[in-house]
Amino acid sequence: GPIENYSPVTADRLKNPEPGNWMLYRRTYDGQGYSPLDQINTSNVKDLTPVWTFSTGVVEGHEAPPIINNGVMFVATPAGQVIALNAKTGDEYWRYKRQLPDDLFQLHPTNRGVGLWQDKLYLATTDDHVVALEAKTGKVLWDTKVQDYKKGQYLTLMPLVIDGKVIVGGSGGELGVRGYVVAFDADSGKELWRTFTIPGEGEPGHDTWKGDDWKSGGGSAWMTGNYDPDTKTIYWGVGNAAPWPGDTHPGDNLYTSSVLGLDPDNGKIKAFHQYHQNDSWDWDEVDAPMLIDFQRDGRSFKSLVHPGRDAIFWILERKPDRINYVAGWPFVHTDVWKGIEPETGKPIVDPAHKPIIGKRVEFCPSLWGGKDWPSAAYSQKTGLVYVPANENFCGGFTGEKVPLVEGKLWLGTKPEDIGLKVVPGADHYGELQAWDPATGKKVWSHNFPKSQLFGSVTATAGDLVLGGGTNDRMFRAFNAKTGEVLWEQKTNSGIMGMPIAYAVDGTEYIAVQSGWGVDAQRIQDALATGNNIGVENNVPQGGVVWVFAVKK
Numbered sequence: 254g255p256i257e258n259y260s261p262v263t264a265d266r267l268k269n270p271e272p273g274n275w276m277l278y279r280r281t282y283d284g285q286g287y288s289p290l291d292q293i294n295t296s297n298v299k300d301l302t303p304v305w306t307f308s309t310g311v312v313e314g315h316e317a318p319p320i321i322n323n324g325v326m327f328v329a330t331p332a333g334q335v336i337a338l339n340a341k342t343g344d345e346y347w348r349y350k351r352q353l354p355d356d357l358f359q360l361h362p363t364n365r366g367v368g369l370w371q372d373k374l375y376l377a378t379t380d381d382h383v384v385a386l387e388a389k390t391g392k393v394l395w396d397t398k399v400q401d402y403k404k405g406q407y408l409t410l411m412p413l414v415i416d417g418k419v420i421v422g423g424s425g426g427e428l429g430v431r432g433y434v435v436a437f438d439a440d441s442g443k444e445l446w447r448t449f450t451i452p453g454e455g456e457p458g459h460d461t462w463k464g465d466d467w468k469s470g471g472g473s474a475w476m477t478g479n480y481d482p483d484t485k486t487i488y489w490g491v492g493n494a495a496p497w498p499g500d501t502h503p504g505d506n507l508y509t510s511s512v513l514g515l516d517p518d519n520g521k522i523k524a525f526h527q528y529h530q531n532d533s534w535d536w537d538e539v540d541a542p543m544l545i546d547f548q549r550d551g552r553s554f555k556s557l558v559h560p561g562r563d564a565i566f567w568i569l570e571r572k573p574d575r576i577n578y579v580a581g582w583p584f585v586h587t588d589v590w591k592g593i594e595p596e597t598g599k600p601i602v603d604p605a606h607k608p609i610i611g612k613r614v615e616f617c618p619s620l621w622g623g624k625d626w627p628s629a630a631y632s633q634k635t636g637l638v639y640v641p642a643n644e645n646f647c648g649g650f651t652g653e654k655v656p657l658v659e660g661k662l663w664l665g666t667k668p669e670d671i672g673l674k675v676v677p678g679a680d681h682y683g684e685l686q687a688w689d690p691a692t693g694k695k696v697w698s699h700n701f702p703k704s705q706l707f708g709s710v711t712a713t714a715g716d717l718v719l720g721g722g723t724n725d726r727m728f729r730a731f732n733a734k735t736g737e738v739l740w741e742q743k744t745n746s747g748i749m750g751m752p753i754a755y756a757v758d759g760t761e762y763i764a765v766q767s768g769w770g771v772d773a774q775r776i777q778d779a780l781a782t783g784n785n786i787g788v789e790n791n792v793p794q795g796g797v798v799w800v801f802a803v804k805k
């Protein structure tokens with residue numbers, strides 16, 4: 254039945270969320286993925302026990318954080334579904350399930366969450382619509398087509414809501430789209446602005462492309478941006494260039510593999526930084542950088558921290574009108590970069606490991622990078638950044654020139670040709686890393702000898718780092734200071750979902766979705782079948798919401 258008491262979501266509540274709520278993708282606009290709750294902490298986490306679970310009824314990758322607003326939980330799942338639950342009891346209020354078209358091709362059948370504003374919530378769908386639902390009932394209030402799914406355009410991200418605007422970015426970098434970020438009026442669904450991530454004719458940066466490449470050059474923007482309310486700047490990550498081999502789209506290819514600083518009022522590009530030029534590896538840099546203020550080299554500055562898919566841990570400085578390169582270093586093994594130009598921050602490429610047409614090229618890390626979309630977290634208590642990294646994976650493919658057919662995969666190689674190879678003799682793959690962004694020192698790491706690490710992590714004021722991401726179906730709590738595993742729970746499936754902490758009536762809970770699929774599954778297939786490293790390819794699928802509390 255309908256929700257009886259629902260708290261409207263205001264601009265103030267999104268800027269300063271109550272400690273017990275989780276209303277934005279990473280809880281706060283700075284993208285830190287940090288909960289100030291500390292009732293569950295290093296001393297009692299060993300007594301963490303499931304209090305309720307809920308089957309979502311669908312398979313594939315469950316990646317969304319459960320979204321919490323004063324005792325109400327909204328869970329988004331693959332297949333365009335939203336479930337509204339009582340966050341304390343697990344009782345269902347309502348369920349929305351979108352009728353997806355029969356001919357929809359889903360390369361990434363997932364959904365990363367619902368955005369909230371006033372008495373509504375917002376879902377972005379893989380058939381490329383944004384849908385507004387009434388929070389109390391799940392009734393559809395508006396439904397706006399964003400682009401055409403038949404052209405390979407789709408949406409997987411959680412909408413970013415800022416002052417009554419619902420902002421999303423499109424997927425389709427593997428299907429030859431031209432990426433964009435778009436804002437809709439939260440009340441009416443009317444489009445307010447749309448900014449393409451590849452500059453058109455006459456726009457600055459257009460000359461980083463040759464001929465008509467810009468029209469289908471990728472740069473999809475498929476993850477939620479972060480936001481600095483002080484300067485009114487949205488930081489939005491941009492994806493790979495298309496198709497993958499760099500010599501099919503010569504030039505630097507702005508703004509692929511970049512971060513954009515956007516004005517929420519009109520979508521204008523105020524600042525940008527391109528992490529790497531002429532992307533050739535499918536290294537989307539879409540995971541938005543975290544906004545962290547800290548001391549470095551004896552001065553305080555406002556940073557953007559981005560552990561990149563390109564294997565470089567990036568530290569940038571955010572200024573109201575520009576983004577400065579500050580530092581960068583590899584956080585996993587890479588043979589692609591020979592160094593970084595100190596002034597510009599441009600990585601120096603080794604051409605031997607850059608995919609081109611007509612030849613097989615191998616490179617490390619693999620196309621999934623040092624860290625794909627799963628988010629890192631920052632603890633305001635420890636001052637450390639926690640990175641779900643993948644080490645000892647390499648990849649390769651043979652580039653080929655193929656014509657673009659709208660709505661069809663356009664990789665610039667044959668899908669069956671894409672390789673994932675483990676480094677011979679490697680003793681681990683997934684690696685949860687803790688970095689001090691101020692010194693660039695790795696403080697601890699926890700290695701997974703038989704698994705990738707493919708799930709977001711979250712930090713709490715209880716000095717915990719929470720995460721799944723491994724093929725043994727475990728959900729874990731680590732000591733944020735030492736990396737020691739303090740607690741673990743085997744779940745129904747593998748966990749790709751983002752863990753959260755929340756509170757209802759004074760009790761802290763931890764929640765996560767368990768539901769393996771999408772690229773965690775693709776990596777698993779490659780590990781089990783191609784590399785023979787003793788990992789079985791049998792992570793079962795099917796989603797379940799898990800909620801835990803400390804047994805009293």
Ligand SMILES: O=C(O)c1cc(C(=O)O)c2c(n1)C(=O)C(=O)c1cc(C(=O)O)[nH]c1-2
Pocket residue numbers: 314316361363408409423424425426427473474475492493535537621625626770771772773
């Ligand atoms: O270029 C794109 O538009 C695009 C979109 C997505 C997506 O929307 O999920 C992924 C990727 N690329 C991608 O390269 C990738 O590795 C990936 C993994 C996943 C996932 O959900 O596990 N999505 C995506």
Ligand SMILES: [Ca+2]
Pocket residue numbers: 426427492493535537
């Ligand atoms: Ca991609």
